[in-house]
Amino acid sequence: MIDQIKDFASWFFVTGDPLIYGADVAIVLTMAAIVIVLTYFKKWGWLWREWLTTVDHKRVGIMYIIASLLMLFRGGVDALMMRTQLAFPDMKFLSPEHYNEVFTTHGVIMILFMAMPLMFGLFNIAVPLQIGARDVAFPFLNSLSFWLFFFGAMLFNMSFVIGGSANAGWLSYPPLSELTGSPGVGEDFYIWGVQISGIGSLMTGINFIVTIVKMRAPGMTWSKVPMFTWSVLSSCIAIIVAFPVLTVTLALLFLDRFLGAHFFTMDGGGNAMMYVNLIWMWGHPEVYIVVLPAFGIFSEIVATFSKKRLFGYGSMVFAMISISLMAYFTWLHHFFTMGSGADVNLFFAITTMIIAIPTGVKIFNWLFTMYRGRITITTPMLWTIGFIPCFVIGGMTGVMLSVAPADFQFHNSYFLIAHFHQVLIGGVAFGYFAGLSYWWPKMFGFKLNETIGKWAFWTWNIGFYVCFMPQYVVGLDGMTRRVSSYGWDTGWWALNFISTIGGFLMGLGFLFQVWQIAHSIKFMEKDTTGDPWGARTLEWSIPSPAPMYNFAMTPIVTDRDDWWEEKERIAAGKAPKAKPELEPIHMPKNSPLPFIQSICWFIVGFGLVFHWLWIAIPGFIGVAATMLAHSFNYDTDYYIPVDEIKRMEAEARGGV
Amino acid sequence: MAQTHNRSQALAHAGGHEGHHDLEELRKFGFWIFLITDCILFSALFATYLVLHENTAGGPGAKELFEMPGVIAETFILLTSSFTSGLAVLAMNAGNRKGLIFWLIVTVLLGACFIGMEVTEFSKLVSEGHTIYSSAFLSGFFTLVGTHGLHVSLGICWITALIIQLTRRGITPVTRRKVHITSLYWHFLDAVWIFVFTFVYLMGVM
Ligand code: HEM
Ligand SMILES: [Cu+2]
Numbered sequence: 001m002i003d004q005i006k007d008f009a010s011w012f013f014v015t016g017d018p019l020i021y022g023a024d025v026a027i028v029l030t031m032a033a034i035v036i037v038l039t040y041f042k043k044w045g046w047l048w049r050e051w052l053t054t055v056d057h058k059r060v061g062i063m064y065i066i067a068s069l070l071m072l073f074r075g076g077v078d079a080l081m082m083r084t085q086l087a088f089p090d091m092k093f094l095s096p097e098h099y100n101e102v103f104t105t106h107g108v109i110m111i112l113f114m115a116m117p118l119m120f121g122l123f124n125i126a127v128p129l130q131i132g133a134r135d136v137a138f139p140f141l142n143s144l145s146f147w148l149f150f151f152g153a154m155l156f157n158m159s160f161v162i163g164g165s166a167n168a169g170w171l172s173y174p175p176l177s178e179l180t181g182s183p184g185v186g187e188d189f190y191i192w193g194v195q196i197s198g199i200g201s202l203m204t205g206i207n208f209i210v211t212i213v214k215m216r217a218p219g220m221t222w223s224k225v226p227m228f229t230w231s232v233l234s235s236c237i238a239i240i241v242a243f244p245v246l247t248v249t250l251a252l253l254f255l256d257r258f259l260g261a262h263f264f265t266m267d268g269g270g271n272a273m274m275y276v277n278l279i280w281m282w283g284h285p286e287v288y289i290v291v292l293p294a295f296g297i298f299s300e301i302v303a304t305f306s307k308k309r310l311f312g313y314g315s316m317v318f319a320m321i322s323i324s325l326m327a328y329f330t331w332l333h334h335f336f337t338m339g340s341g342a343d344v345n346l347f348f349a350i351t352t353m354i355i356a357i358p359t360g361v362k363i364f365n366w367l368f369t370m371y372r373g374r375i376t377i378t379t380p381m382l383w384t385i386g387f388i389p390c391f392v393i394g395g396m397t398g399v400m401l402s403v404a405p406a407d408f409q410f411h412n413s414y415f416l417i418a419h420f421h422q423v424l425i426g427g428v429a430f431g432y433f434a435g436l437s438y439w440w441p442k443m444f445g446f447k448l449n450e451t452i453g454k455w456a457f458w459t460w461n462i463g464f465y466v467c468f469m470p471q472y473v474v475g476l477d478g479m480t481r482r483v484s485s486y487g488w489d490t491g492w493w494a495l496n497f498i499s500t501i502g503g504f505l506m507g508l509g510f511l512f513q514v515w516q517i518a519h520s521i522k523f524m525e526k527d528t529t530g531d532p533w534g535a536r537t538l539e540w541s542i543p544s545p546a547p548m549y550n551f552a553m554t555p556i557v558t559d560r561d562d563w564w565e566e567k568e569r570i571a572a573g574k575a576p577k578a579k580p581e582l583e584p585i586h587m588p589k590n591s592p593l594p595f596i597q598s599i600c601w602f603i604v605g606f607g608l609v610f611h612w613l614w615i616a617i618p619g620f621i622g623v624a625a626t627m628l629a630h631s632f633n634y635d636t637d638y639y640i641p642v643d644e645i646k647r648m649e650a651e652a653r654g655g656v
Numbered sequence: 657m658a659q660t661h662n663r664s665q666a667l668a669h670a671g672g673h674e675g676h677h678d679l680e681e682l683r684k685f686g687f688w689i690f691l692i693t694d695c696i697l698f699s700a701l702f703a704t705y706l707v708l709h710e711n712t713a714g715g716p717g718a719k720e721l722f723e724m725p726g727v728i729a730e731t732f733i734l735l736t737s738s739f740t741s742g743l744a745v746l747a748m749n750a751g752n753r754k755g756l757i758f759w760l761i762v763t764v765l766l767g768a769c770f771i772g773m774e775v776t777e778f779s780k781l782v783s784e785g786h787t788i789y790s791s792a793f794l795s796g797f798f799t800l801v802g803t804h805g806l807h808v809s810l811g812i813c814w815i816t817a818l819i820i821q822l823t824r825r826g827i828t829p830v831t832r833r834k835v836h837i838t839s840l841y842w843h844f845l846d847a848v849w850i851f852v853f854t855f856v857y858l859m860g861v862m
Contacts, residue, residue, distance in 0.1 A: 137682045202693060210686045240689060244697035252704065252799065261788045261795035262713070263704065269711025269792030274704060281700075624813075631817050634830065 014164050017098065019081075024161055053590040055139035056548055060146045061124030062443060065436065067150055068117035071109050072510065074157070078106035080507055082484075083467075087500035089485040089493070099484035100167035101186070105160065107170025112194060113153040115290045115424070118432045120149070120204055122293065123232050125439050127208060129539030129546060130226045132217025132555040137210035139588040140630070141203050147598035148200030155605045156193025159186055163609065166190035169482070171279050172253070174264035174272045179257050185609050188257065192605035195250045196598075198243055205239030208232055217538070219557035226537045226561075227303075227310060230317050231296025234324040235289050241328065242285040249278040258608070273338065280331040288327040291423065292320055294431025295362055298384045301438055302366045304535045305381040306373025309561060312365040319358035326355050336407040345404040352402035359395060363388060378533070379453035383434035386461045390426025394419060397472065412482075415475030418468045425464055425506075433460075433513070441532045445544045446524035449516050456512035463505025470495035470502075536564035543652035549585045549640060552649050556580070582646065584639040591636075597626035680833040687837045691844050694807075698848050701803060702855060705796035709860070713791035718860025721786060723777075727857050730773045731849065734808075737766035738846040741839045748835055753826055756835070760819050763842065767812045774805050797856065804852055807845050814838055 014020050038044050051059060081102055085094040094102060128136055136142050159165045166186040168177040177187045212233045216225065225233075253275065255261040262268030264275040303310040310316065332340060332348040366388065375381070397419040401410050410416055441447045474495040479486065486492050531540040538555055539546070541563045556577065559565040570576050600622030607616025640648075709718065741763045747755030778798070781787070788798045815838050822831055 137686060206686055206689045206693065209689055210682055214682055214685060240693050241696055244693045245700045248697055248700040248704070255788070255795065255799060259788050261799070262711075262792040263708070263795050263799075265792075267713070268789070268795075269708065269713040270795075271708060271711065271792065274707050278700060278704070628817060631814075632821065634825070 012162060014161055019098075020161060027161065048592075049590070052595050053143075053592045055135075055143045055588050055590055055594075057124045057128050057136050057139065057142055058443065058546060058548075060142055061121045063146055064117045064121030064124060064149070067153065068114050068121060071114040071117070071153065075106050075109040075114050076507060076510055078102050078109070080503055082106065083500040083503035085484055086486075086496045089487075089496075094484060096484045097167065100482070101160070101165040103482060104166050104169055104172075104190075105156075108156065108166070108190065108194065109153075110424070111170065111286070111290070112197060113149075113156065115428050115432070116197075116201060117149055117153075118436075119235075119290055119293050120145070120201070122297070122432060122435045122439065123204070123208055125443055126435075126539060127211065127229055127232050128215070129442070129542070129550060130229050130537050131212065131215060131220060132538050132551055132557065133211060133215040134550050134554075134585065135588065136207050137215060138207050140591055140594065140636070141207055143591070144594035144597065145200040145204045145207065147594045148203075148601060149197040151598045151602040152193045152195070152197025152200065152605075155196065155602055155609075156189055159189035159193075163189060171283055173279075174253065174256070174270075174275050175266050177253060178265055180266070188254070188609040191250050191254050191257075192609055195247065195254075196601050196605055198246050198250070201239060202243040202247070205236040205243065208236045209240065212236075217551075217555045217557050220562075223313075224557055224560045224562070227299035227313070227316060228293070228296035228537075231292045231294075231299070231320055234320040235292040237321075238285045238289045238292070238324040238327055242282045242289065245278060246282040249275065249282065252278075254608075258611070276335055276338070277331070280334045281328070284331040284334065285324075285327040287420075287423075288323055291427045291431070292324060294387075294428050294435075295320060297431050297435040297438065298366060298387060300535075300537065301380045301384045301434055302369045303561070304438075304533050305376050305378060305384075306370050307534070308369055308373040310365065311368035311371075312361070313560065315361055316365055319361050323355060323358050326351065326358075330355065333402055333404075333407075336404045337411050349402050349404045353399055356395060356399055363392065378437075379448065379450055379457060380434045380438040382454060382457045383430045383437070386457060387426055387430045387434070390422055390430070390461075390464065394422030394426055398423065410475065412480050413475035414471040414479045414481060417481050418471035418475060421468050421471075422464075425468075430460075433457075438533070439539075441527045442539055442544050442546065444524075446520060446527055447532055448520045449523070452512055452516040452519055456509050456516055458509075459505050459512060460509035463502045463507075463509055465502070466505060467499050467502025470499045474499075531563075536561040538563050541566070543649075547648055547652050549587060549645070549648075552585075552645050553580050553582055582642045584641050585645060586637060586639055588637050589635070591630075591633075593626050593630050593633075597623055600626060680829055683833055684836060687840060691840070694844070698800075698803070698851075701796075701800045702851065705800045705856065708792040708796040709856075711792035713793075715791045715794070716786065717793060718797075718856070721781065722857055722861050724857065724861060726773060726777060727853065730770055731853050733766050733770045733773070734846055734849050737763045737770070738843055740766065741842045745835060745839050748827060748832065751827065753822065756827070757819055757822055760815055760822070760835075764812050764815050764819070767808055767815075767842075771805060771809055771812070774801070778802075801852060801856065804845065804848055807848075811838065811841055811845060814841075 013024075038047060051063065054060065081094060082099065085091070085099060124136070124142070128134070163185040166172065166177075166182070166189060168182055168187060168190075172187060172190055175181050177190075212225075212229055252261070252263040256263050256265055256270070262270040264270050264272045266272070299310050299316060329351040330348055332344060333352045336345050336348070366384075377385075397415070401407055401416065401419060437448050437453060474492050477490075477492060477495075479490070479492050479496075486496075527544050530543045532544075533540070538557070541555065542551060555562070558577070566577060600619050603619030604616050604623065605619075607613060607619055740759050744756050744759035744763060747753075747759055781794075786794055788795050818831070818834050818838055821834070825831055
């Protein structure tokens, strides 16, 4: 009996690696610390009422951001482990098998559990406020989306201490990801972690499309919509087209593994290329999904800190929408070398190159906005300026990659790794960092420390070039991706070593960011204006942090950059716009169902990973029960009376 | 000044009024977008089926396996249920709660018949040894048709829950929206079935 338990435990828990034991201890200690702190300060009720059951988009946004920063830490540790191994190829810091798990985990976490939630966090913080809405269209669904993401991410993260992680790369190509290639549970963790959170992403896409299309303040015609909101709309259009394909792809892979179906297997008539086509039909748009909102953020920031209207509004909108649509006709550039034939390759090479055009247009628009502007260099502006050269180089190497014949050389080399990190870090990560520091005062009512922020920016930026420029060279020298070691005769060592130094510099940059946040919380200066940057769009017209109902009275929009124009009118001695009367405000009630339902999904996923139906089936029943409970619940909203609004407004404006 | 004031008031009334009415509109619009995503989901499944449908791995293909009379009967049943769900909406618009509930029950029963026949078809295939793991063709077939069946089953549960709500609460703006949405969903599943019928069964046996 004891032996059986031992056997089970050594199979169930990942064993044998000191790094993993370290992680086990860290996890147990962290959990214990959280439980003790919450109990000691009697904060369980607060946590439940104010956060776990909230449907307020601003709080949901904050939870997204916290979760994504934790994931950035985890993905970053993975990155540094890989870089350490590559700097000392003889040291055997990571075994090849462990290395495979680490790069797979790193890729999945960075894209799906870091970039996506950080992006959704910013959607939630900014979009309803920018368009003068009281909330998103479906607050309940919004909270459900968050919790699905959260528990999907937890399921995936568990795999490295329980069962073992996926190791077939972040897109899990078969036959490697089939039972024949990966007999363990790692791939199943991947499938269910990504599937559960992916459904959350899809619902967010729907939610924000409806919000933006239907809930703009009166007077906000399409030509007056702020640029970030436009970028969110284009990103969400891409989401609703791409994510159903991901759902199907993962489901089919699961059927192969669970029921022995033959979609992508080598035998039984399966076709592994079909998987590659399907996954990139999601995967390519996915990179535009994460980068488009960054473009929106840069547009807001450039205009605000140049004290000028954004140059080329129309062309910017056109560029973003066309990128989100064109993204669907480029997927094949990820496998030029897989023998689709010259005509097919040619078509996808050209479509890929065409996307460079709208992207170029945008860069010029930002530059023209800055031209002759009164520029102030704040941290958000620094991230924006740092992004431009980075993205230009990344874009050019991207066009090099899109030349189908040349791709036979670059394919799967470090050249590619350098390219996509250049656009993902320089475009996406820098963009969201910019957005985070820009909207931080709106979220919390105080600014982040500028000095430490600048240190963070410079270490990230320099670290970036030190890390990835050598990789272009070593890639052209023939170093392929996903190798955990190489020989001294290759001559790759020096470049790899430099690259690792750069990686650690970025790690230092992350520490600066953590310090920046901690320091600012301690020594913050409260922002009483609600508009600390002298910004242009509606979210800055209300107090910070925004009251729970956002706008006491629905704003009436007459101009693009409405808040800026209003300030100009007042400064010129004209009368401000008349405000409508206060009316009782209609609010959604909190609900525990999204949280509970997501836990049930987690249970379903966990049961299916281990093929334990006795766990999965109760989970399913829980999901069904919470859905029914929601359908039968008619008591979902309430009104805030006018007196109460008056009181809350006075308090918010009074700054206490 | 007075003019701007009037204009703002008018605008505020045109768009700014919140409350149940707008909420129901939002939900309908959101549901349409959900249907688009569901369309894409089915397109991916159809594409996979069409790519794999000749990969029978030496086993029997569509021609040998499909029995059209049953499928044609299923099709008629589902089409009829779409019609009865339309009658339900008409009854609701006429304010006739009894009629509404009656037609919804008929719709659910027809849906259940459809699912029953599908289950029979599947279990017959399986008992003859043609399962999801026999070949890529059958994997694609069971998954595509099964996903449609799963959607129909969900619809049945959903409409049943709605019938209970209607008996308790009658026709309110909320239940009215729910009826509209479920009937939209039901018609959508009908449309998807037409494609299944054409691309899987008809083209399979021809
Ligand atoms: C903090 C700085 C980062 C460093 C030092 C770093 C390092 C690395 C390294 C060394 C690899 C190659 C693994 C291999 O092929 O052997 C890799 C792969 C990858 N990285 Fe990063 N990374 C960083 C940030 C990011 C970010 C921010 C993202 C996405 C938003 C990202 C996404 C990916 C993806 C998708 C892969 C491919 C994984 C695979 O091959 O399956 N990385 N990274
Ligand atoms: Cu691509």
